[in-house]
Amino acid sequence: MHVRKGALVLALVAVGVCAPSPASAAPVTITLCALPGTATMAGGANVPIWGFATGCANPGLPGPVLSVTVGDTVAITVTNALPAGHPLTFEAPGITFDPGPDSAPPGGTVTRTFTASAPGTYLYQSGGDAGRQAAMGLSGALIVRPATAPTDYDVEAPLVLSAVDPAFNAAPETFDMHAYRATYWLINGKSYPDTAPGITAAGGQRVLLRYLNAGYDNTTMTMLGMHGRVVARDARPVAGALDVTAETIPAGATEDAIVTVPAGAGPSPHGFPLYNRQQHLTNGPQTATGPAPATGGGPLKTTTEDHH
């Protein structure tokens, strides 16, 4: 699937932006619920997950994109609808929360508050069960936008990187984590070809790639036909202009890079590919003489030209 810009934005916004971005600082209330659900992997396998949703239904992998503006006083209320015995701890590394409880018991809620300051891309997640909750899918993107609309990009694309070992997901309470071996690698919870819609931008437009590594592994992404300029890591600006093609996003880290899309159709029949360079371009168990699917899978997303 290689969909157009409109579809992409729709997808992101529909899933994600719970809070409108007010022109001035304002109290912002966000509600989340952590609950069990199911994610469909490329190829059709259904995998149990624990995920965040805005209401206590249909959890996403990853959770919704949260968007606030510098100066906002933000209150995030999280309902823990996980199975019994799994208290949830809500975390967002890089965000300084106001003092107060950080955990919700099963069936309970916790509200964490902060005043949005440094703009950038943050990962939110559950810190419960020593990482098992995050591995089950309890993570998402939190974007802090500057008070004035930025002018250095035209299109943005949050890219939450993660992985799934279906055997773990099937038994999150008892699985021996030493045996963890992912077989799906995901962008925004999907692997190719389900990663469509791709990013759509016109030649010359600047696309802000907001990488968030919610997975367990340092993940290296590369691209064809274009290169990126790293502008921030972990929601803090980098000094100078660092131009890159292949970048490693450490586990738990975020990185913002701006890609100026060249004019033309791109090197791939599908546009400009952005993909996992650690060769995780397969989906699911591999049992044949060639990778499955034969056409390629994994964390691969394309940027296609918007000719409108």
Next chain:
Amino acid sequence: MRFAAVSLLVAAGCLFVPGRAAAIPPDAPPTGMVCTPGTVAGSTHTFNLTAQTGYIDTPDGNSVFMWSYAEAGGHFQSPGPVLCVTQGQTVVVNLTDNLPEPASIVFPGQDAAVTASGGAAGLLTTEAAAGGGTVQYSFVAGSPGTYLYESGTDIAKQLEMGLYGALIIRPAAGPGYAYGTSTAFDPSREYLLLLSEIDSDLHHAVETGAAYDVNARRDRYFAVNGREFPDTIQDNGSSLLPNQPYGALVRIQPTTSTTAPALIRMINVGALNHPFHPHGNHTTQIAQDGRLLPAPVEHFGETIAAGQTLDFLLRWDDQDNWDPSTNPLPVPPPNYRDVFFKDSNTWYAGSPYLGRKGILPTGVVSQNICGEWYFPWHSHALNEFTNYDQGFGGMATLLRVDPPGGCFAAPTSATPLGSVLKSGTVTGLAADDTSYYAVNPRTTTRPSATTAAQTSITVASATGFPATNGYYVRIDNEVLRVTAGAGTATWTVQRGQLGTTAATHASGAVVSALATDLTAGFTGVPAGSQHLRVTYKGANCATTTATTCTALTTNLPQQTVKICDWTVGGAAGCSTPASPGWVTLPAPPAQPQGVGSTEVGATWTLPSAAAYLNAGQVRVLVHTERYTSPAPAAFSTWGNLLALSYDAP
């Protein structure tokens, strides 16, 4: 951990002189990056490549089935050819796919459109069909820098199997720059280190058509330029590794404020991120992925991610005034209890071994060639510093720091050629110190009295005196010239020479030569060495007997240092001080030089080495004459340092 390695393999590489594999040009240098020429027509640079199968060898004796790019019609090689082009050129790559599945090439980092003709649309790019299908890629080379090219098809299998190579785009500024004018480097010291990994089980499965699970991949071999350590330090094109043409030994000499750094181009074509650690000195990273960094950054370890390229400038600025002759560092050989021996090589941890050859343990032939330093550069993921889990090996190479000015050799033999050994041994010539190799002029006696008019004299022995007529001797204060009878004990002489006066001499008078000659021989100088430089430092002292150097400040003895030209008469051509094979070392400094009791040191450089190098041997003669009037006096020649330096191959 800091450790030096001294290796027989290095020496063997020089002594064995392996032939060249066909994958690289026959005139390729033994170390450094080797470009595949391709063909250039106007501003178009064309490479014809195949994707094909072949095998590589690993240091543990394994043979691994590979897929790789190679030059069409050429020799299989792994990794693929190094494609070097110039910014602005139109690059055309014609790919013929001889593999059993479609294959392709992608060019990460090229923002210019890559147009493809022929072939069929694939996931990431246009692909050539299996079994001989073709596709042509064309693009304008963009930003200068280090790039990789690799398969864009069936990536989980084909990248693992070896479909990758290096693409170098040189700037319009010229070959001495990596990027802009801030990135000048020494073009003779341009190195490529391309990192990859191999799960040999997966390769075996591909070879035999068996199923495999890429998710269960466990890499067993970790390569630099397609070779695993210690194969990485073999020369480019070594016939020992016919399908792995690219060596990875990095060589440098101490840099100075006026010398340009070396350039290290690193590429990670593997799936894993590799923490690469250059021992011995920091490197200065200047670029990533073919783009200059905002500012250079110094590293002693840097993780290079899958698919990334990093460029480094390497300097070796000596802080310790290292001089192999005057300030060798530190020099005692290591305690062998601290040494790790493997395969006749010596490796050890602790302080680096910076000195000359020491006493060698049984079974070890050589510690190093000429006192050079070796530092390992390796993946600091230490499981990758292995060959199939056995260390050392894998993703490692060596940095070889040659002595300033090149390799240094001390003489292995010294002979008072015709002269009389006063004191010392050959080791007295090895260093600029207080240890000397001293010789006196040859002497004999005249058993009977001599009249002032006598022109035929018989001496007790002619041994050590020249066999060729025309030399001078001294009896008391008179100098005589031997005109006939040289080589026998009865000489025809001219009396009162060199401003002296013929006189009578008593029975038993001492007959003394007016010159000293000492020769020293060097061995083990590698064939192909260039730029021989001979250094001699010594004094001439006023007596033949004192144990300290007696002042000699006037009428200085005249010293001429010569080298044996083996093409004149072989060893026989340099058998006596007057033999025709001795060639005076060319100015500067001019010879002869007047040398008294104040030591004089000088270095002479020979533009070419071949005539002076014979089976590893170089011989040097120090000839000193003194026939001052009116009172010729005895003198002794004290050699302090006689050294040879050269650029080893």
